[in-house]
Amino acid sequence: MARDYYLPSNDEERATWLHNFAAKLPNLASKYGVTPEEVMDMQSSALYFDALIKYKNQSSAYQNAITDHRNAVRDGLNNGATLQALMPPMMMLPPPIAPGVFKRAKSIVNRIKANVSYLETEGSDLGIIGAEMSAIDTNNIKPVFFLRLVAGGHPEIVWTRQGMGALEIQKQDSDGKWHFLAIDTVPNYTDMEPLPASGQSAVWQYRAIYRLKDERVGQWSDVVSVTVTG
Numbered sequence: 001m002a003r004d005y006y007l008p009s010n011d012e013e014r015a016t017w018l019h020n021f022a023a024k025l026p027n028l029a030s031k032y033g034v035t036p037e038e039v040m041d042m043q044s045s046a047l048y049f050d051a052l053i054k055y056k057n058q059s060s061a062y063q064n065a066i067t068d069h070r071n072a073v074r075d076g077l078n079n080g081a082t083l084q085a086l087m088p089p090m091m092m093l094p095p096p097i098a099p100g101v102f103k104r105a106k107s108i109v110n111r112i113k114a115n116v117s118y119l120e121t122e123g124s125d126l127g128i129i130g131a132e133m134s135a136i137d138t139n140n141i142k143p144v145f146f147l148r149l150v151a152g153g154h155p156e157i158v159w160t161r162q163g164m165g166a167l168e169i170q171k172q173d174s175d176g177k178w179h180f181l182a183i184d185t186v187p188n189y190t191d192m193e194p195l196p197a198s199g200q201s202a203v204w205q206y207r208a209i210y211r212l213k214d215e216r217v218g219q220w221s222d223v224v225s226v227t228v229t230g
Contacts, residue, residue, distance in 0.1 A: 005130050006109075006127065006128050006129055006130040007102065007105075007106070009161065009186075009187060010160075010187070011053050011056075012053060014049070014102065015046070015049050015050040015053050017127050018042070018045065018046040018049055018050075018101070018102075018105065019046045019050060020126070020127045021042060021046070021105060021126055021127055021128070022039075022042040022043045022045070022046040023043075023046075024125055024126050024127075025039050025042055025043075025108075025126065026039050028112070028122055028126070031115075031117060032111065032112045032115050032117075032118075033111065033115070034108055034111075034112075038104075038108060041097070041098075041101075041104065042101075042104075042105060042108070044094070044095070044097055045097045045101040045104075045105075047094045048093065048094045048095070048096065048097045048101075049097075049101060051092065051093050051094055052093060055089060055091055055092075055093065058089035059089055060150050061089075062086075062087075062088055062089055063150070063151070063152060064149055064150070064153075065084070065086060065087075066086060067149075067152065067153050067229070068084075069083070069084065069086055071229060072084075074198075074199065075199060109126075109128045112126070112128065113128065136162070136163050136164075137218075138212065138217040138218060139217075139218065140218060140219060141162060141164070141210055141217060141218035141219070142218055142219040142220070142221055143159060143162075143167060143208045143209065143210055143218075143221040144159075144160075144221065144222075145157050145158055145159040145167075145206075145208060145221060145224060146158050146224065147206070147224055147225075147226040149226065149228070150190060151190055151192070152195075153195055153228055153229060153230075154190055154191055154192055154193075154195065154228070155190070155191045155204060155206075155226045155228060156188050156189070156190045156191075157169060157184070157188055157189045157190075157191065157206060157208070158187070158188045159184075159187050159188060159189075159208065160187060161187065162210070164210040164211065164212050164217065165185065165210075165211055165212050165213065165214075166183050166184060166185045166210070166211040166212075167183070167184045167187075167189070167208050167209075167210060167211065168180075168182075168183050168208060168209050168210075168211050168216065169181045169182045169183070169184060169189060169206060169207075169208045170206065170207050170208070171191070171193075171204065171205065171206055172204075172205040172206075172207075172223075178207065181193075181206070183211060191204070191206075195228055195229070195230045196228065196229065196230035197230050198230045199230060200229070200230050201227055201228065201229040201230070202227070202228055203225050203226070203227050203228075204225065204226055204227075204228055205223050205224070205225045206223070206224050206225075206226075207220050207221050207222070207223050207224070208220070208221045209221065
């Protein structure tokens with residue numbers, strides 16, 4: 001049976017994968033000819049990449065907090081609410097690493113798998129064997145996605161591939177009609193269409209369908225909504 005690619009596409013999941021790979025690698029380094037320098041590089045890179053992704057997420061949350069703070073300063077608060085102080089995230093990153101950590105990791109993986117003594121049990125322990133792919137029902141597959149506000153209040157459509165090539169995204173106009181927004185090949189997608197006028201809000205609605213080999217497949221997703229503010 002065919003297998004998925006072993007390396008996750010999501011940054012948070014990649015950070016978890018790299019932690020496991022770096023932790024297990026010393027046990028097999030001698031067998032597969034991985035140098036002590038490479039082992040140390042993977043371990044340092046795992047710590048740095050994890051800290052970097054956490055800082056990125058904290059920074060995104062802080063941008064949303066700035067927007068909420070601005071709105072409160074500008075428009076006031078509901079009865080009983082208090083203005084929350086802005087607390088920027090502290091950058092607590094380990095010593096920097098060389099760029100291209102996953103290129104280096106994949107190079108090590110390729111050498112391990114090419115070794116005549118390679119065992120799949122060891123590959124599974126390292127996390128370098130993808131999960132078995134089940135047959136995809138292209139008639140009924142249906143995207144599931146959620147929305148979050150990033151980039152100064154713009155919606156980000158967070159989706160997964162499920163073995164598909166791309167996601168076609170549509171957005172509903174004010175008159176209730178759907179218009180084409182984007183075909184996204186790399187999760188996730190941020191809608192950078194202009195926000196409402198200052199002080200105004202609107203409900204934006206989205207739906208999506210998978211594409212495979214430039215053709216629509218499966219069913220339209222459920223409609224997902226988010227309130228945006230100018």
